Amino acid sequence: MAAFEDIKKVGVIGAGTMGRGIVMNFVNAGYPVTWLDVNGEMLEKGKVEIAAVYKRSVAQERFDDAEAQARLNRISTTQEYADLADLDLVVEAVYENMDLKKKIFTELDKAVKPSAILATNTSYLDIDEIASATQRPTQVLGLHFFSPAHIMKLLEVVRGKATAQDVMDACLAVGKKIGKEAVLAGNCHGFIGNRMLEKYSRQSREVVLEGATPWEVDQALQGFGMAMGPYRMYDVVGVDLGWRSRQLAGVGRGEPIVWLDNKLCEMERFGQKSGHGFYKYEAGSRQAIHDPETDMMAREVAEEAGYTARDVSSDEIVTRCILALVNEGARILDEGYAESAEDIDRVYRFGYGFPAERGGPMAYADSLGLDKVLAEIRALEAERGEFWTPAAGLVKLAEAGGRFTKA
Numbered sequence: 001m002a003a004f005e006d007i008k009k010v011g012v013i014g015a016g017t018m019g020r021g022i023v024m025n026f027v028n029a030g031y032p033v034t035w036l037d038v039n040g041e042m043l044e045k046g047k048v049e050i051a052a053v054y055k056r057s058v059a060q061e062r063f064d065d066a067e068a069q070a071r072l073n074r075i076s077t078t079q080e081y082a083d084l085a086d087l088d089l090v091v092e093a094v095y096e097n098m099d100l101k102k103k104i105f106t107e108l109d110k111a112v113k114p115s116a117i118l119a120t121n122t123s124y125l126d127i128d129e130i131a132s133a134t135q136r137p138t139q140v141l142g143l144h145f146f147s148p149a150h151i152m153k154l155l156e157v158v159r160g161k162a163t164a165q166d167v168m169d170a171c172l173a174v175g176k177k178i179g180k181e182a183v184l185a186g187n188c189h190g191f192i193g194n195r196m197l198e199k200y201s202r203q204s205r206e207v208v209l210e211g212a213t214p215w216e217v218d219q220a221l222q223g224f225g226m227a228m229g230p231y232r233m234y235d236v237v238g239v240d241l242g243w244r245s246r247q248l249a250g251v252g253r254g255e256p257i258v259w260l261d262n263k264l265c266e267m268e269r270f271g272q273k274s275g276h277g278f279y280k281y282e283a284g285s286r287q288a289i290h291d292p293e294t295d296m297m298a299r300e301v302a303e304e305a306g307y308t309a310r311d312v313s314s315d316e317i318v319t320r321c322i323l324a325l326v327n328e329g330a331r332i333l334d335e336g337y338a339e340s341a342e343d344i345d346r347v348y349r350f351g352y353g354f355p356a357e358r359g360g361p362m363a364y365a366d367s368l369g370l371d372k373v374l375a376e377i378r379a380l381e382a383e384r385g386e387f388w389t390p391a392a393g394l395v396k397l398a399e400a401g402g403r404f405t406k407a
């Protein structure tokens with residue numbers, strides 16, 4: 001078995017949002033990067049954007065012009081797989097589509113030397129299925145960066161069922177070299193962070209159907225200490241991403257929790273990038289401005305779906321959104337997709353803006369007392385059904401007077 005500690009040359013596939021940030025990570029840390037996209041224009045645009053980021057850094061006196069140029073010089077672009085032959089690690093960041101990713105991994109497998117590691121930046125897709133498109137599944141894993149990838153600290157290092165330990169170790173070491181908080185995750189839908197986010201997100205939407213406004217939800221969660229409320233986050237990510245993927249998958253569009261998103265997208269209100277989403281933005285500004293029209297639309301949608309508005313307190317918003325994270329985190333631990341509660345907390349602090357002073361969702365649950373957390377979750381289950389069935393591990397710990405994190 002080859003040793004993988006010696007990663008010297010890196011490749012990145014895809015010159016979109018994530019590819020650009022991932023390239024910066026590596027060149028900033030001194031790695032030469034070969035950057036491939038099928039679309040030459042995207043590569044050109046990517047280089048221009050990276051140069052602009054470095055120009056701002058020079059203006060802020062983070063480094064000088066010569067350093068900016070040295071970083072840019074470490075990037076070479078190509079549209080030919082043959083140029084990837086001697087790379088040690090390739091990170092793929094193309095559209096979130098299984099068939100496309102499998103096609104690319106088959107090509108990479110043929111083009112890149114047999115000892116190289118092949119990684120995917122997929123947000124949700126099955127690493128094992130991607131690995132099955134290659135003859136080297138032991139050298140395939142997920143390297144999941146967070147947007148903006150050159151700024152967000154978190155890196156989920158996702159182990160497939162065949163991924164070799166020395167491949168994991170080599171990638172954890174690379175993660176350190178590029179300054180990331182690397183967290184080991186198992187191969188489940190959404191891994192650690194996005195799997196939990198789905199539950200949080202569902203609660204953030206249900207409370208709006210029941211009577212809160214998106215703005216109130218953000219105020220409540222920002223009051224709790226989240227760097228950004230969920231609706232501001234949807235605007236930053238792009239409201240259309242989920243909308244388009246639901247359309248592609250042909251499922252999920254009919255659920256009332258996404259009707260408001262559907263309406264916004266039909267009006268081309270995609271979020272920050274289109275100047276209007278759940279919030280309004282002035283030209284050239286990222287400052288989210290409360291939009292009462294969104295609140296009105298939220299009410300109309302809820303009424304169409306048969307809800308009668310009630311007062312939803314900020315305490316209830318926080319309890320439901322944060323305990324949804326806690327319960328799913330506990331399930332992830334039960335199923336062995338995270339190694340520790342501390343790892344889950346690192347994912348949330350470094351990837352999702354969870355307030356550092358609260359430790360993370362699992363440490364926060366400990367601070368409340370797991371007996372109280374379990375009682376709240378059981379009350380929610382009695383009122384609202386199986387979404388709130390408590391994780392087995394939570395029940396066990398709460399009944400034993402235990403905690404998720406080390407005291």
Ligand SMILES: NC(=O)c1ccc[n+]([C@@H]2O[C@H](COP(=O)([O-])OP(=O)(O)OC[C@H]3O[C@@H](n4cnc5c(N)ncnc54)[C@H](O)[C@@H]3O)[C@@H](O)[C@H]2O)c1
Pocket residue numbers: 013014015016017018019036037038039042093094095096097100104121122123124144145146147237
């Ligand atoms: N955007 C995010 O916030 C985010 C965060 C984490 C992970 N991800 C994941 O990262 C991946 C990329 O997302 P993105 O938002 O950067 O996408 P994007 O749409 O911005 O960019 C995709 C790029 O892939 C290129 N591409 C398409 N087909 C190709 C091919 N056959 N060969 C080479 N390049 C090809 C396109 O030209 C485009 O430049 C997805 O798997 C996504 O789930 C995205």
